[in-house]
Amino acid sequence: MLDIKKRVKIDTKDQSLKRKFEYIVNSTGGFEIQPDDDKKPADLLIFELGTDTDHDFHVLQASLQSGTVNDVFLTSEKSDQDLLLQSIRIGAKEFFPQPIKDDEVKQALKKFREGAESGKRLKLGRLINVMGSKGGVGTTTIAVNLAVSLAGITGDNSVALVDMNIATGEIPLFLDIKPGYHWGEISKNITRLDSTFIMNVLSKHSSGIYLFSSPGTPGHEAVSPEAVERLLNIMRRMFDFVVVDCGQRLDKNSQKIHQISDTVLLTAILTVPCIANAKKIFKIYDFWGYPSKGKVKVVVNRYVKNSQLTLRDAEETFGQSILWSFPNDFQTTLAAINQGKPLTVIAPKEEITQSFKKFAATFIDRDQRTTKEERSLFKRWFS
Known part of the structure; x- marks a missing residue:
């Protein structure tokens, strides 16, 4: 030859x-x-x-x-x-x-x-899509604190967080960080991008996660589903976990994100309007032909024991078990949001923080539970 x-x-x-x-x-x-x-x-x-x-x-x-x-x-x-x-x-x-x-x-x-990125046959990172059943249920809170908790277990440089709320992205406020770039600036040329450039435009938080923020302003709605897929697939080759805050989007880009996600966390609270809305979203998934029973998992936020609506009520409505329930600690969560810090910093010993740590651990394989030094992405990817 x-x-x-x-x-x-x-x-x-x-x-x-x-x-x-x-x-x-x-x-x-x-x-x-x-x-x-x-x-x-x-x-x-x-x-x-x-x-x-x-x-x-x-x-x-x-x-x-x-x-x-x-x-x-x-x-x-x-x-x-x-x-x-x-x-x-x-x-x-x-x-x-x-x-x-x-x-x-x-x-x-x-x-x-x-051949650029094809030379290293890395296992694709896990794409976790956090979707809100309606506004105000804590979708961003769950996305942010899940990402931070994952990084706390796997070490620096192994977790990325992507804000897909085009005009209303709030993750930078939750983490008190001012990103230099957002994905809308590079998405038009995404077919020519590689991991090196993406790493250069991500914002690193003190928790160890890397943030790709949203534009935060209208005018980027024309970004194609193909561009979104390309971006997320590159990031999956760079990170062990990519957590996406999808907000309440049900457009073509959201559909594409759902299709390529390993897990969709449909976030709900135990109220009649929220459960009814979540049930409608399941019907939309059926219309999309999306395999909701396998990949879509329901997580309940602000759970209060002995509430009028129970977890069993929700499970009967959805036809599946609730994957996880986060305890209601509105005061601690609000303090974390207002200070721009994750729960692990504000209240490391509180029940809500420990719940996020335990939830994150369910996504971690045993061989991923290593020290930060052993798990350095830069050593693994750029060596």
Whole structure:
């Protein structure tokens, strides 16, 4: 079988930098450097951004769209967030701040040569979709504290939290965090994204989870279900768990999220309107042809013993057992929300916090119960 090498074109303003890239490419193996006057399409362009970045990005986008180059690695003396975001938008695969590091470039080249993310056959992470039966039942509270509790068991870098409430996402408030990016900014170019770029635009919380926030404003409704699926599937290859706060959405994007989820947690409280609404959602699932009995599990929030409506009443209505019930501790939960902190920080010993920890443990395989050092995603994914 012929050993077909990837064709690489190097375009830098600085000749010494070009020679350095040439040395790294040649020493990596599996590549051939394309001469400057060769007009054939290149598999990879390594390009140095100059002072007129708007012009450079325009040229790069045109080259990608025309097929002159298939993929782009970028480098620049600057490495601010705006430049990174522009790089993401045009579909660059890698970004190397200067001075470049030989090992980082070589690692990226090897990954590209082996087929981007297909080179590592990692088990897909578990996608948990938290869905509200109606507004005000604590969907975001459950999504946030489940994610934090999972991270507390599995260690840093193993859990991601995605806010799919387009215009009303509140997760940053629950965690007192100001994200630099949201998924609406990169979703239009999602087909060209990889795990490296996504990791660069996620916001890390002190609990160890990574947040991908929602746009928080109208105008991103046109994001396609295919883009949402692509984003979440990439994240499943990056994290052991991806927890999605789907809010009360029942649109095409929500349908796609439901289809690819491993588990859907339909959140309810024991009131007649809420149970009636949840039953309607089950009918919608039937209309979608969704296998609700297997993947959809009902969790009850703010559960009070000896209430008029019982867990058994709800189970008879839904035709399935209640997976979990969280005790009613409105005061503690409200304090956590108002302070922008998870329950594990506000009230680590309270019953509500312990309930979340026990619930999270039901999702963890025995071999995942390891220390933070053993479970570092960066060591596992980027090594």
